[in-house]
Amino acid sequence: MPAFPCINLLSMKKLQNIYLIGLMGVGKTTIGKQLAKALQRPFYDSDKVIEDSMGVDIPTIFSYEGEAGFRLREQAVIQQLTAIPGIVMATGGGSVIKPENREALKASGFVVYLHCSIDKILYRTRHDTQRPLLRTDNPRQRLQSLLADREPLYMACADFKIDSGSLPGKTVVKTILQQYQAALEHNESIAS
């Protein structure tokens, strides 16, 4: 049995899925996998779906097609995955840039905004070679600028925001599950 059986899950499209949004390195993939396991649901990572469909990694896509080309591929994948009911999805850090993606995420899932300090993101990604936007002389400045641009976009999508930097991963997962369950129950009480 899933840890949190879902009440009348598909009765409300808005709550059919769980989506994780937030900057690079906040833990969307890590936390998303744990959430999916707890709920016994399929897990998707939009970055990985793009890489698998192309057969190359994200830095290679950026080098051949630029960020604009990557964003088009990301949009196609977000549209495809948000149409699948009953999943948990970790999104790419920039998936909220396109308004079409924000709409698709908001309409079909409980959207969780993971955030943590820039210091923590820099520490977590210090050995990384897979995030082309951090390949710069000043990754701190890049992250600060991305956060300033995107914070309003993340907030426009989010149903729930949680600090994934100072809390243990297990606590983050448990808190998200509680919030999701509360949203499902609220929905159920409105419907009945």
Ligand SMILES: Nc1ncnc2c1ncn2[C@@H]1O[C@H](COP(=O)(O)OP(=O)(O)OP(=O)(O)O)[C@@H](O)[C@H]1O
């Ligand atoms: N709660 C946590 N505590 C400690 N380390 C963590 C935690 N969550 C994630 N990490 C570590 O931080 C790094 C980045 O995590 P992850 O890849 O899940 O981030 P992400 O949000 O999916 O990033 P991206 O948007 O680039 O895909 C990984 O090395 C992961 O092991």
Ligand SMILES: O=C(O)C1=C[C@@H](O)[C@@H](O)[C@H](O)C1
């Ligand atoms: O923040 C971003 O724009 C990105 C985050 C990653 O998840 C990847 O989607 C890619 O590296 C771009």
Ligand SMILES: [Mg+2]
């Ligand atoms: Mg990820």
